[in-house]
Amino acid sequence: MRQPLVVGNWKMNGTRDSVRQLLDAIVAGVSADSPVAVGVCPPYVFIPQAAQHLSGTPVLLGAQNVADHEAGAYTGEVSASMLKEFDCKLAIVGHSERRSLYGESDALVAARYQQAIDHGLTPLLCIGETLEQREAGETFAVVDSQLDAVLEKAGIQSLSKAVIAYEPVWAIGTGKTATPQQAQEVHAHIRQRIAAQDADIAGQVRILYGGSVNDANAKSLFGMADIDGGLIGGASLKADAFLTIVQSAAETI
Ligand code: PGA
Numbered sequence: 001m002r003q004p005l006v007v008g009n010w011k012m013n014g015t016r017d018s019v020r021q022l023l024d025a026i027v028a029g030v031s032a033d034s035p036v037a038v039g040v041c042p043p044y045v046f047i048p049q050a051a052q053h054l055s056g057t058p059v060l061l062g063a064q065n066v067a068d069h070e071a072g073a074y075t076g077e078v079s080a081s082m083l084k085e086f087d088c089k090l091a092i093v094g095h096s097e098r099r100s101l102y103g104e105s106d107a108l109v110a111a112r113y114q115q116a117i118d119h120g121l122t123p124l125l126c127i128g129e130t131l132e133q134r135e136a137g138e139t140f141a142v143v144d145s146q147l148d149a150v151l152e153k154a155g156i157q158s159l160s161k162a163v164i165a166y167e168p169v170w171a172i173g174t175g176k177t178a179t180p181q182q183a184q185e186v187h188a189h190i191r192q193r194i195a196a197q198d199a200d201i202a203g204q205v206r207i208l209y210g211g212s213v214n215d216a217n218a219k220s221l222f223g224m225a226d227i228d229g230g231l232i233g234g235a236s237l238k239a240d241a242f243l244t245i246v247q248s249a250a251e252t253i
Contacts, residue, residue, distance in 0.1 A: 002206050004222065004229040004249040005163060007039040007062060007124065008236025009092060009210075019046045023053045025239030029246070032058050036229070036249045039090050040236070044078050051087040062090030065098060066121065068111035080119035091116045092231075094126045094146065096169045106149035113150050117158050124163045124231065125150060126210070127190075131170035139168075140189050147190065156197045164207045165231040166190060171211025173233060180220045180227075183209045187226035215244035222252040 014022070019042060030038045039060035042050050047063065054061050067077035083091060093116060094109035104112075109125070116123035127146040129139045143166065151158070166186050171178050178186075187207045195202035209221050210231030221227055229249050235241040 002204065002228045003035070003037055004253065005037045005039065005206050005208060006229045006242075006246045006249050007041060007060075007090065007092075007208070007231050008242055009064060009095070009231055009233050010040065010042050010236060011064070011097070011233060012043055013237055014042060014046060016046070016049065019049060020053065022237065022239055023050060023059075026059055026242065027054065027057045029239065029243040030057070030059055034058055034246070034250070035253055036246050038246055041090065041092055047083070047086045047088065055087065060089045061087055062092065062124065063088050063121075064092050064095070066091040066093060066112050066116050066123075068108055068115055070115070080115045080121050083121060084119055089122060090124055090163075091121045092124045092126060092165075094150075096126060096128060096167060096172055100169070106146060107153075109146075110150045110153040113158070113162070114154050117154055117161055120161075122161060122163060124165055124208070126165045126167050126231070128167040128169050128172075128211070134168065134170065139186060143186060143190060144193060147193065151197075156194070156201060159194060159198075159201050159205045162205070164190060164205060165210045166207060167210035167231060169211075173212070175212050177212040177214075177217050177221070178209070180224050183221055184224035184226055187224065191226050213245060215241040215248070218245040218248035219251060222249050 041062040067079045093112040098104040113123045127143045129142040206228040213230045214235045
């Protein structure tokens with residue numbers, strides 16, 4: 001049985017004040033015995049504030065990225081060990097905005113993933129195709145190559161300490177969500193591909209869906225057999241919507 005996971009990716013949004021308000025509401029809405037694991041990924045600069053706010057609560061803290069090196073002359077980067085010092089448990093890697101807007105390659109994403117694994121952070125590895133790739137019938141090939149790049153470096157066993165997020169690029173921030181069937185088809189494919197290497201790990205690894213998940217569509221997506229929760233962008237900035245999404249995940253258990 002895979003415990004559902006719902007993670008908010010706040011992207012580059014928030015102020016000290018809005019972070020405090022959002023965390024207050026999320027903490028109030030997630031009980032210690034929640035059947036759904038819940039996490040939030042604020043911008044780096046708010047991580048110390050969030051760590052303090054979330055201390056002693058079941059809400060997991062995550063970062064939106066993590067450096068591909070241990071330490072040193074890497075201006076602008078934040079290392080896995082720094083994130084650990086501030087109680088981060090999760091780190092998103094390979095988000096499509098990092099890949100497309102900041103040119104992050106599969107190799108760089110794999111190095112970031114490896115750093116997270118090495119330091120005991122759970123990498124949330126994002127993979128997904130563009131609209132052009134989907135229309136060209138390349139969806140499976142794209143997610144396979146993004147996944148393979150990471151597994152070739154970190155090994156299949158690393159997936160026992162990781163989470164995958166399938167996020168079709170055409171669905172991110174566009175309001176155009178994949179249908180539950182479209183998402184399930186890709187999730188099942190990803191799980192089968194992992195099963196070809198290790199059936200136990202395939203059965204255990206959580207595969208989240210991301211891309212315009214909201215309080216209205218979450219339940220039908222999370223009800224699919226291979227969808228184990230969601231990575232939520234826009235809707236995670238509104239506490240009510242985010243908590244309804246968490247509740248939707250609980251209802252599908
Ligand atoms: P969205 O973003 O929910 O705003 O589409 C999801 C993501 O980028 O993780």
